[in-house]
Amino acid sequence: MSMVDPPIPGDASPMKGEDGVRRAKQWLEATTRVVSSYTIKDPVGANRLSFDWPDNKHSYSYDLGGVLYGEPFHQTHFVAEVKMYETGSDQGAHYDKFLAQSYAHISQFGQRMYEHFFYITWSPFRATTWKEQISIDAAQKAIIKHADKVFPSHAAATDQDVLDSIDAYTIQRLVDSVWLIVLADKQEELVASVEDRALIAQQRIIKGD
């Protein structure tokens, strides 16, 4: 089966990145609220999680995607960027890219593809401005940093030109759709047991869900 090589998740160590993606996938599924999921490394996931920036020269991707179960998220689709870092490191830069590419994604596709954008990390970053991480202001700053890819026709424009180009409705939808999730090793274990999850799955299968 021929596959185009997907972009490697943007981590320092691809193996550690892959491990993080796998653990994030397992944790999400352990909440029992994820019915379907796939990763950028999967043959089924690569096409679904890789996109071109509006400049059509560069591409971006998410690490993980899938479908949620149960109201109020029932049958809605999510993507996730996963950073299994032990320190804040350069996560701020990665998070800005995540916000900018998610803005570009909503601009291009609306939310007919993905409705939730998860940023999953094992280490908080920008701790002093943590509460402002999900805000229009943070999103605007991130988009300005990646303006050459988001608004290629304004490549040499000023920050104000970029701000003027940002669609208010789209950026609000972005802010409403971003989830910032911090995981910890022990937290990964504090989920329903394998036996309980099997019971829940069995009930859903019997119900035909």
Add this chain to the structure above:
Amino acid sequence: MVNGNLAELSDNQIKEEVCRQIESTDKGVRARKTSYFNNTYSPDIVLEWGGSGQSRHVFLRADSNPEYLKEDLSFIPESTSMMIPLNTVDTSDRDDEALDAAARQSRILVTPLQAVATLDPDDYDTPFAPMVSHAVLTGGRGYISSEKARSSITTISTGVRQAGTAQSAGIEEAIDLATSLLDTPMLNSITGLMQAMWLAGGGRWDEFPVPVAATAKIDSSSLTQLLSMEGFEDDKFWNSISGNITMEKLLSSEVRGRSHNLEQLMRFSWESIKARVCKVIEPPEVDSSRDDDLHWSLEDYGLRLDLEQKSVLFSDFAQADLPDREVSISPSLDQVRTVAEDIEVHVSAVNMGNEEKRVTYSTNTDENIFDEYLQGVDKTLGKEFEIVSVEVAKNIYRTPMKCTFENAIARGRSSSKFTLLEFASTGVPFLLETEDDQRKLADLVPKAEVEDPIDVVSW
């Protein structure tokens, strides 16, 4: 294999393709999709085998990394699970062995979708391929690559074929491979089948190439295999195993409906299979598996023999539990006498009555019951009285069989059982109204004489 590139298919389309491939590989399985896809803990597909109630959960894996597959084994239920990586697992020999060991320890079958396709029996020119494919899907464990899947079909089929001709070459290899692939119940089933075929093929018990349990027996699982196989025409074989088959074994198999091999088996089982009761019933209104060459079918209640217009059900169930497909007949005394004379059956009692009264006229000698006194009783009672039942036997020394007309049932006293041949040659003809059905029954029943009396019945 999956039609099209996985990357271009939706979750649902991928599951449909997998279901299609599994159902092609084992015609007896129903594959049902769940809402899950590639979930670490929950199955994508549930496999169900009719009759036995056996099921297996399929966990698809989009990532075929052998290390991840090994880790995932700890997240899914043991024994009843099957893990299907969608892509070929890229393993070295060492990875193969490690994955196989982990999967066997968990009693889980790990087999890539490509290997499931390799198990498709349509690609092999052996009647035993469907049996091996079924065995792997229901009782397989460990890691089975495409190469191993192909080898399992050819090696085990060869062993079974060799056993059928009592040739030892290939049998040990087949059992060794089956031992590494299958769980204990399925291994015993395959081994038992090979032993039975070895004996049927003229082999001596103590010369079977592999040390085995004390007796070769056809259990419900190996019987399922046998009856589910493509038509296997070997009179010697079927004749040889027919003595091992009982109604209980037939009903405990997973087979329901008709099969070519059931038809073969029944040709030789008229005198070995016994039933407690026999009932003439209406055939099923909808019978999708109708085949003019196949007359026998297995129902949950027993064995059904289809004639021209009616069917005959042979069963061990209590009369009250039999299906409500009632046939009611009311023969005249002359009709009863004609049938008795035609099939040379001794009638020992005639029970006549209406809603209020009953009259029984009986004899305990071999004299003809249809004498002038019985005729007189019949005339005196008039048309309000019907023939309710008769007791019949091939001769007065044999256990009598009571034929009751209002529900078309033939049975013995208390819990006595009769062979199918005894039912068909003694009681059933009284319960069939049309010549077509009687002729059809006569055509199907073997022409051999019923054995001489063995039990002296005291009256």
